Amino acid sequence: xxDLIVFFFFAAIAVIFALMVILHRNPVVGxxxxxxxFFALAVMYVLLDAPFMAALQVIVYAGAIMxxxxxxxxxxNLQHQKEERTRPIQQFLGFVSSxxxxxxxxYYIIKFSVxxxxxxxxxxxxxxxxxxxxxxxxxxxxMVSILLLAAIVGALILSQRGQSKGAEQP
Amino acid sequence: MTIPINYFLILSAVLFCIGxxxxxxxxxxxxxxxxxxxxxxxxxxxxxxxxxxxxxxHGLIFxxxxxxxxxxxxxxxxxxxxxxxxxxxxIDVDEANLMHW
Numbered sequence: 001x002x003d004l005i006v007f008f009f010f011a012a013i014a015v016i017f018a019l020m021v022i023l024h025r026n027p028v029v030g031x032x033x034x035x036x037x038f039f040a041l042a043v044m045y046v047l048l049d050a051p052f053m054a055a056l057q058v059i060v061y062a063g064a065i066m067x068x069x070x071x072x073x074x075x076x077n078l079q080h081q082k083e084e085r086t087r088p089i090q091q092f093l094g095f096v097s098s099x100x101x102x103x104x105x106x107y108y109i110i111k112f113s114v115x116x117x118x119x120x121x122x123x124x125x126x127x128x129x130x131x132x133x134x135x136x137x138x139x140x141x142x143m144v145s146i147l148l149l150a151a152i153v154g155a156l157i158l159s160q161r162g163q164s165k166g167a168e169q170p
Numbered sequence: 171m172t173i174p175i176n177y178f179l180i181l182s183a184v185l186f187c188i189g190x191x192x193x194x195x196x197x198x199x200x201x202x203x204x205x206x207x208x209x210x211x212x213x214x215x216x217x218x219x220x221x222x223x224x225x226x227x228h229g230l231i232f233x234x235x236x237x238x239x240x241x242x243x244x245x246x247x248x249x250x251x252x253x254x255x256x257x258x259x260x261i262d263v264d265e266a267n268l269m270h271w
Binding site for chain 2: 003004007011014015018019021022027030031034037038041044045047048049050052053056057060061064065068069072073075076078086090091093094095097098099101102105106109110113122123124128129132133137140144147148150151152154155156158159161
């Protein structure tokens with residue numbers, strides 16, 4: 001019973017702050033609302049017996065990625081930028097189609113309820129995840145590390161202000 | 171008692187559709203990016219719900235990789251927006267129509 005109360009409380013927080021992300025005009029408020037939504041999702045992960053993933057969610061998403069977002073918003077000085085309403089028909093169609101998509105998804109999830117499989121004890125601590133990650137998933141793990149290196153180099157090259165041309169041709 | 175998996179799936183579906191709505195209706199590039207992150211998190215929630223339901227660890231590993239790739243994607247995407255801002259002085263995606271047919 002207590003679990004259900006916690007679930008509904010944090011589900012409401014997640015949905016309300018997610019709505020604030022897409023409805024608020026100011027991107028800084030949107031970013032902070034997204035942090036709140038991510039924290040509520042971390043509580044969901046704890047309810048799903050995955051506390052290690054909840055810690056990763058808080059550290060990686062609410063920590064690193066959202067700091068990056070807020071940093072870029074501040075760097076580009078976007079907090080005063082408001083987008084004016086144009087293209088009302090397209091916006092209306094976007095709202096209606098995504099709402100219809102949501103209603104259809106929820107309808108079919110309720111209609112075709114998932115069969116509960118006979119499952120063993122679910123151990124999902126850091127030790128079990130580490131064993132799985134470094135034994136059967138070692139190749140994807142290394143590939144992700146190379147991908148992150150490529151992302152660092154790509155971000156550096158993309159975000160410099162075209163000084164490289166002048167440097168190459170003195 | 172454990173919470174039924176359907177509750178988590180419905181929450182995940184609602185969050186995903188909020189993200190879709192943000193991508194479709196907003197024109198601020200950063201806000202579109204945050205909507206994409208919201209959709210990625212909804213998918214993560216589905217993975218974890220099914221991982222507990224099936225008693226399998228593979229869902230958690232997938233969530234781990236999705237988080238790593240989302241970090242890389244955020245870094246690259248924000249760098250693209252910084253470059254766009256330097257060239258066009260705006261991040262309104264309506265203005266970024268260089269590759270428009």
